Amino acid sequence: MAYLLKKEDFPLFVKLLMKSYDVIAPIKKKGLYVYSEIKSHKEIKLDKNTYYPPKKFFLPKKEELFDYKKKKNLLGTKKDVIDPIYQNRKKIILGMRMCDVSAVNKMDNFYLSDIEDPYYKDRRENTFILAMKCNTEENDNCFCSSFEHKDTGYDLFFEKTDEGFIVDVSTAKGKDLIDKKIFKASVREVNKDLPVCNKKLETKDVAKDSTNWEKYAQKCLSCSACNIVCPTCGCFDIKDYPNLDLKSGKRFRIWDYCQSADYTRVAGNHIFRQGRVERFKHRLLCKFKYFKENFNEATCTGCGRCITVCPTDICDIPEVINDINK
Numbered sequence: 001m002a003y004l005l006k007k008e009d010f011p012l013f014v015k016l017l018m019k020s021y022d023v024i025a026p027i028k029k030k031g032l033y034v035y036s037e038i039k040s041h042k043e044i045k046l047d048k049n050t051y052y053p054p055k056k057f058f059l060p061k062k063e064e065l066f067d068y069k070k071k072k073n074l075l076g077t078k079k080d081v082i083d084p085i086y087q088n089r090k091k092i093i094l095g096m097r098m099c100d101v102s103a104v105n106k107m108d109n110f111y112l113s114d115i116e117d118p119y120y121k122d123r124r125e126n127t128f129i130l131a132m133k134c135n136t137e138e139n140d141n142c143f144c145s146s147f148e149h150k151d152t153g154y155d156l157f158f159e160k161t162d163e164g165f166i167v168d169v170s171t172a173k174g175k176d177l178i179d180k181k182i183f184k185a186s187v188r189e190v191n192k193d194l195p196v197c198n199k200k201l202e203t204k205d206v207a208k209d210s211t212n213w214e215k216y217a218q219k220c221l222s223c224s225a226c227n228i229v230c231p232t233c234g235c236f237d238i239k240d241y242p243n244l245d246l247k248s249g250k251r252f253r254i255w256d257y258c259q260s261a262d263y264t265r266v267a268g269n270h271i272f273r274q275g276r277v278e279r280f281k282h283r284l285l286c287k288f289k290y291f292k293e294n295f296n297e298a299t300c301t302g303c304g305r306c307i308t309v310c311p312t313d314i315c316d317i318p319e320v321i322n323d324i325n326k
Contacts, residue, residue, distance in 0.1 A: 002190055003183040007164035012182055014041035014094075021128070022091040024057060026050050035093065046095050046132060046160070049139055053100050053231030053305065054093055058107060058123050062254045063087075065119065065238075069248035086119065092128040092177075095158075098194065099142070099303040101131050102149040103231030109295045110234060119253070128173055129154040135195055141304030143318050145194045146201035149301070159190045166190050197302070201318045203325055204298050206288045208281075210324040217280035219312040224257035226283065226306035226315050232299040233257070258283055280314075284321065 005013060017023050018038075025044045027036045032051040038044060064085045071081045096104075104124075111120040131154035134142075155174030158165045167183065168190040169175050227233040237256040242249035256263055259279050264272035273279045291299045306315040314320070 002186040003167045004186040005165045005167050005183055009182040011041040017092055022089055024091055025094040049097050049134060052229055054096060055231050058120060059234050062252055065251045065253055067250045086122045088122050088126050090126045094130045095132045096129055097134045098131060098149045099144045099301040100231050101153045102301045105150060105153040106232050106299050107234055130156045132158045139304050141307035143197045143199035143201055143304060144302035145197045147302050157190055199318045202322050204288055206284055206321055207325045212324045213277055213281050216314040216320055217277040219314050220276045220280050221312060222259050222276060224259045225309040227257040227259055229305040229309050231301060231303060
């Protein structure tokens, strides 16, 4: 069943959400659209997709996993004690486009498959996703229509109209957010069709031994901007910070980037992917080959953010892959 949320009732809806949840939505900050916790509905900008994806709300850039210490028990024997740190505050992410919803679904495959990541799971289960249909004017670099995005992963879906929003309920969690005083039954159904993008990915297979890799990789600065803005780049490093007593300390998880030479640095100062060609190649093979071999789908969602941020214009994935496969 679809509902109509009138334009004039949207501020009240947001105000009601903020009473019980941390509400995160796109805002404009220093000229960029970014996801941030809001204090008022007036901050919300829903007319275009964000520069950065919402992945930090599921996988923070730096998060404390636990602290550890030695502690005496009743018998006076010392033992190691580990106290996990969970962030279980309930939050709502409003205005997430389907390319980012799809990215969360793919992250679920990785972090909630055979061995569940308890920290990711905690954040995922305590987050409501209110998705929104995008339009063709939002991003010239988008190529999301090259993919089949599953109609799942969100709790409510919003389609903007002249009157306000047509809203579709997807989960029981989403239904709990429907206040019948401001949401009215709609005779019109939500249209979830993706816009037709200007860019198109002709194939999702990548030729591993193509001679064209060098042409793009030689321009790469290894700046890792593509990793940072990608909604599915979820690699991380683990760092321990011991206290001066050497008996206690903290362990953190920190984002790591495959385009950095340090990513494959091991003991003895050996780097497995020393060259830029190897690193540049690895990123696309990870997206379109390695992940697909394990989860039967590519991790790219066609959001186009890597194209937008790349300072040397070598991250146009449709162009690169189409050329590499020639």
